[in-house]
Amino acid sequence: MASALSASEIIHSRQAEAPGGAAARGLQVEVRDAVVRFGDLTVLRDLELSIPAGQFLAVVGRSGCGKSTLLRLLAGLEQASRGAVSIGGAASAGLRSDVRVMFQDARLLPWKSVLDNVRIGVEGGDRSQALEALELVGLADRAKEWPSVLSGGQRQRVALARALVSNPSLLLLDEPLGALDALTRIEMQQLIERLWLERRFTAVLVTHDVSEAVALADRVVLVENGTISQDITIALARPREKDSGFSHYESSILNRVLGRRPVSVNQDGFAI
Amino acid sequence: MKSPAARNWKTGALSIGLEWLIPILVVALWQWFGSMGWISQRILPTPASVLEAGVKLIRNGDLFVYIGDSTRRAFIGFVIGGGIGFALAILNGLLPLSEKLTDSSIQMIRTIPHLSLIPLIIAWFGIGEEGKIFLVALGVAFPIYINTLHGIRSVDPGLIEMGRTYGLRGFALFRTIIYPGALPSILVGLRFALGIMWITLIVSETISANSGIGYMAMNAREFFQMDVVVLSIVIYALLGKLSDWMAKLLERSWLKWHPHYRRAK
Numbered sequence: 262m263a264s265a266l267s268a269s270e271i272i273h274s275r276q277a278e279a280p281g282g283a284a285a286r287g288l289q290v291e292v293r294d295a296v297v298r299f300g301d302l303t304v305l306r307d308l309e310l311s312i313p314a315g316q317f318l319a320v321v322g323r324s325g326c327g328k329s330t331l332l333r334l335l336a337g338l339e340q341a342s343r344g345a346v347s348i349g350g351a352a353s354a355g356l357r358s359d360v361r362v363m364f365q366d367a368r369l370l371p372w373k374s375v376l377d378n379v380r381i382g383v384e385g386g387d388r389s390q391a392l393e394a395l396e397l398v399g400l401a402d403r404a405k406e407w408p409s410v411l412s413g414g415q416r417q418r419v420a421l422a423r424a425l426v427s428n429p430s431l432l433l434l435d436e437p438l439g440a441l442d443a444l445t446r447i448e449m450q451q452l453i454e455r456l457w458l459e460r461r462f463t464a465v466l467v468t469h470d471v472s473e474a475v476a477l478a479d480r481v482v483l484v485e486n487g488t489i490s491q492d493i494t495i496a497l498a499r500p501r502e503k504d505s506g507f508s509h510y511e512s513s514i515l516n517r518v519l520g521r522r523p524v525s526v527n528q529d530g531f532a533i
Numbered sequence: 534m535k536s537p538a539a540r541n542w543k544t545g546a547l548s549i550g551l552e553w554l555i556p557i558l559v560v561a562l563w564q565w566f567g568s569m570g571w572i573s574q575r576i577l578p579t580p581a582s583v584l585e586a587g588v589k590l591i592r593n594g595d596l597f598v599y600i601g602d603s604t605r606r607a608f609i610g611f612v613i614g615g616g617i618g619f620a621l622a623i624l625n626g627l628l629p630l631s632e633k634l635t636d637s638s639i640q641m642i643r644t645i646p647h648l649s650l651i652p653l654i655i656a657w658f659g660i661g662e663e664g665k666i667f668l669v670a671l672g673v674a675f676p677i678y679i680n681t682l683h684g685i686r687s688v689d690p691g692l693i694e695m696g697r698t699y700g701l702r703g704f705a706l707f708r709t710i711i712y713p714g715a716l717p718s719i720l721v722g723l724r725f726a727l728g729i730m731w732i733t734l735i736v737s738e739t740i741s742a743n744s745g746i747g748y749m750a751m752n753a754r755e756f757f758q759m760d761v762v763v764l765s766i767v768i769y770a771l772l773g774k775l776s777d778w779m780a781k782l783l784e785r786s787w788l789k790w791h792p793h794y795r796r797a798k
Contacts, residue, residue: 336698358700368695372713372790381699381709407790423699 287315287463288359288430290335294344297330304330306487317457317464319478321471321518327487332435332467336362348431361424363437367416369408375419376404382426394426398452414445418452425456434466438473450476454499471518475510476501483517491517578760583767586760600768603745606662607734610669615726617670618677626685639678647671648736660741665734672733673726680722684715717791720784727776735769
């Protein structure tokens, strides 16, 4: 497998380059019995999830199932009313500088240039590091512009550069591609996959696009009614093509999400 | 052949000419009517005699003293009132407890027309500087307060959340996200406040003063120098226009990032 080999070569060469060894290492994430309540509403109930270091996990589910809350819990933006979250072996309390979040909207500061927006991600605001991160997403030539002149896809790339500039160990993606057009989406998926392969951070992607989940993730979990109802490992080689293996995963997850029974095993369905 | 640059210059000059056509025509007609004797000099002096009065007052130095006195009052009042309004708005925008404590009281005081306090203020301060500065400060504080508070409240909560995930808190969060986000609204308040500043000053100077442009106008009326009265009206207009232009300049340079204020390339 030539492609897998080249990917692992990239990983090795990158890890050799990484300064101090602190960077480019994913964190292991554990969620134990987590319950999140907003007033009377229980959004997450007794949720158990263990993400090994360096894994690309996708969380799918219908709107309002609690998948975004799960991501915000991992980010430290929500607190569990019961249960615990531990990141990298230590109990997590609140926000951490090695955990970065990409939101559905880019959330760039309109009064700062593209470069200065990326500099928010670096402690001390180092210019050259920020510029390097912009190069990574292919926007170094737009460094001096205002975010308002960029397209939606370019803004998300700047947000990705801002999230990655400090070499995070855990990247949380909250439907970051949801608002993009189909072609830009594919490009962004490839960019995210490439950067993940290079840096091997742990990634958690929340999405309601099952195809996107299968294209990017090592493992897909389905959240229903605030708890994980299905956990599927995607055993496909990268880069992934939309072949029969792909559509097998895609359709089986989709059927589960929609509560449909697959046609072939429709034995006890009602007939007229 | 005309170059495109020359043509651009021509259309630019034409548009400026069109803008100024009516004001120039009005002044010319006014002068003509006056010099033909159709309008009595005692009712409305001609532009030429107003100009003459201006030159005379510049020569003997009175005009600059009066303008200086008025401007000083205006800006001291503005800085005090604006500063208080701004500080209160920041406090109430960031601390819910402070808002709970003071906002409704401020809103109650706001409903009092500040010029209605003039009799009280003359009783308190006499016709000295303090009364006028107090009135200007009072008038200016509210538009700054309301617009700053509104600006802080309307900062996108998503941006604040983003800032928090990047470790910004306290003053850094305020400086990086909340203040720049509120700035467009703060500048709207600033422009309102500048307008109120001049109106308050005009009224308080015409009622009680022993220097300043309002005093100049009232004094001239006593001696029936209508040209000086008209001159002081024109000077107020110019000062108002000048401060509005400065506020616009601030908007242009502080809100460069905002698509509304960006000049076409």
